[in-house]
Amino acid sequence: MAMTEQAPPAGVSQAAAIDAIVRAFGCDSTRLMDIAQEVHRRLGWLSDASIQAIAAGLGMHVVDVEDMVSFYAFLNRAPKGRFHIRLSKTPVSLMQGAAEVAQAFADATGSAIGATSPDGEFTVEWTSDIGMGDQEPSALINGTVVTALSPQDATAIVASLRHSQQANTLPLFPGAGVAVPQARVASSLRQPGPVLFRPDAPGDGLGAALELSPERVIETLTKARLRGRGGAGFPTGLKWKLCRQSISEAHHVVCNADEGEPGTFKDRVLLTEAPDLVFEGMTIAGHALGARHGLVYLRGEYAYLWQSLQEVLDRRRRSGLLGRDVGGRVGFDFDIRIQLGAGAYVCGEESSLIESLQGKRGAPRDRPPFPTDRGYLEQPTAVDNVETFACVSRIMQSGAEWFAGFGTHESTGTKLLSLSGDCPRPGVVEVPFGITINELLDLAGVPDAAFVQVGGPSGQCVGPKDYGRRIAYEDLSTGGSIMIFGPGRDVLDVIRQFTEFFADESCGWCTPCRVGTTLLKLNLDKILAERGTLADVKALEALGLTVTRMSRCGLGQTAANPILSTMRNFPQAYEARLRPEPYVPRLDLDEALAEATEIRRHPQAAGEERA
């Protein structure tokens, strides 16, 4: 479905327009994500009437459509401004002035942050990291990415949008033809490496794979000791073997491009610089797994890549690299569809991603069954990271031994890392696994980092005494996020941001994550407000461990990592804020009574009291 479809002509009722959209997707309820997004694009938001029309078209209950739609941050259930400005809120963006930029947007639009301007033109809100950590402060304006913003830019952008001569009064989307000043994303590949971004012309990985039996392809990956690049590090060869062994009518290849871990943007760069490498890897997987269908789950924040990726897919189809008889192999049919997400970090978790692909809320599944047995449409599915597929192509091009010659024994090959924060040249570097934090900081030109967050909020906060540790699955594992913090940065302020992030992004399905992430935030706040005692720190640690142990999926299981890892590595940061008393109540009596005191001072209340 093209994203650039025109709005329905005047006179056609909304219900008819929605009906046409539902039909365009074959009245298939597993395509509810596309349907909801298309209706959203046409009508600007999802009204109760729209939800009812979608439900009617799909033969679903209204409440079940609502269940899905209400889950995603980018699907508005209330009308918003014609220009919906979503500012990326991360420790890095805030360090680089995002709060001032947000205020400038608020001043220029007349909208408070988190609200819509009285004239209905602008909505200004915060959103989770949009994958632009190398060019913060950044924002999405109706899906168009604007980067490296200053408060002056904000004023200029609003002035320009205000005067844009658009007949369409609906929110606009990428490709709608409105020029947004500063709409640009720098690629920022800082250091190509010897594997993924190798300078020499690569061979034909797909051709080489088609020379081999599917089993041999999988053996080659096992021999290369390739492990998943999303961070968990599951052996790719084993995953594909399990998936292939699963007996089913159909198998599926899914590329996880829901790059939501704050501070990560390497998949964005890979999909910009070398999308063919990724699609080639997926096609090789199609051969290896006996799959005909490939799906790319592209995070909604990266909608701006949609058009260019579709063009690459079209070119590959024209070249016989997708479609029927792929690569000249009669009977090998394989094609790729891109599914756009709609703003939910948890969808990076593979089972949530599969639920979302099926047009449902992105709630994780309990395992077993694993996706390799019952994944997309309850059929065997291999879900792999963007970078993993690129590695597969390279292994097929140059061989398992060549690939395993890079990195460490446990962690072969190279890793793309996204450097951001207090460093002179933020961007993506490709380095062999096993590189120490010290070496990485030298590469980034940072002599004096106070602490480094490795692997995003769900990873580890590392201090100088641990800079000799290595980036590798067997030591510090990361999907690619490296946030660098210089002297003078307060580790607990950063940790507060991360803790809030998890509370915002918890899907809510399970108790420990839904409630626990909010409780972690409230308890941390008590300590940050210098009302905490040693007992509060111990209780916070116990709570964090419970959330870690009892949560259903990786989100909850890692949500306490920022707190737990800083308690280990930076105990002094906590100690400096503690009160000496054995117990300080959560309630501040003066604060709690402030309103009553104020009322009491009010002349009328005072008068009534006298009377």
Place this chain on the structure above:
Amino acid sequence: MNEDHFSFSLDGVEVTATKGQTIIEACDAAGIYIPRLCYHPELEPAGHCRVCTCKIDGRRSSACTMPAAAGMVVESETPELTADRRMLIEMLFVEGNHVCPSCEKSGDCELQALGTRLGLAAPTQPYLLPQRELDASHPDIFIDRNRCVLCSRCIRASRMVDGKSVFALEGRGIHMRLAIDAKTLDETTIAAADKAAHVCPVGCIVIKRTGFKTPYGQRRFDQAPIGSDIEAKRHSFRQVK
């Protein structure tokens, strides 16, 4: 013993199971109680509450969703798991607005009974004091979302047993709420005889004109702690043996 009948161990006790049973089903049949809240024997498990989490061959997983397998080593009543389960119950207490003394479900409430069984004296966590909605529109059924624990039993019962889909979840994270398939409950197809109206473990979905009928001292959990019915089976096995 063959492929279809096998055994695993739970806290050192040998439990026999049949193929297709989950750990909780096998343990229930054997008269061993694993604390649980969202699980209901007549509904598909959903894995929301995590109270039944056990350490299974060293890894934590919910007993309601994990298929039993031969030779599994399962830990349930360890001090750590009991403390974790108690914290989950505490989380549910502070998440909603649970006022036991004035609640008609008191004494028959699984959340309250689990708090008692797991030794939850008083919450240590801050109350979130959310604003939640009541719905008294239906002639026979009353919804008080203050007491909802988002276990999805009503959702599953309505979809799978009643074939109606009256309930669903809405929103995400701490803002998630129980939604209904209309503006108010009386506009939905729910009836008092529906399974969905009778599976709520707490006082969120209750049948009107039935509250406070059982005198104190005679309510379900006044008689025996939660799980006693399951454990009674084990004692009767022993007596038979």
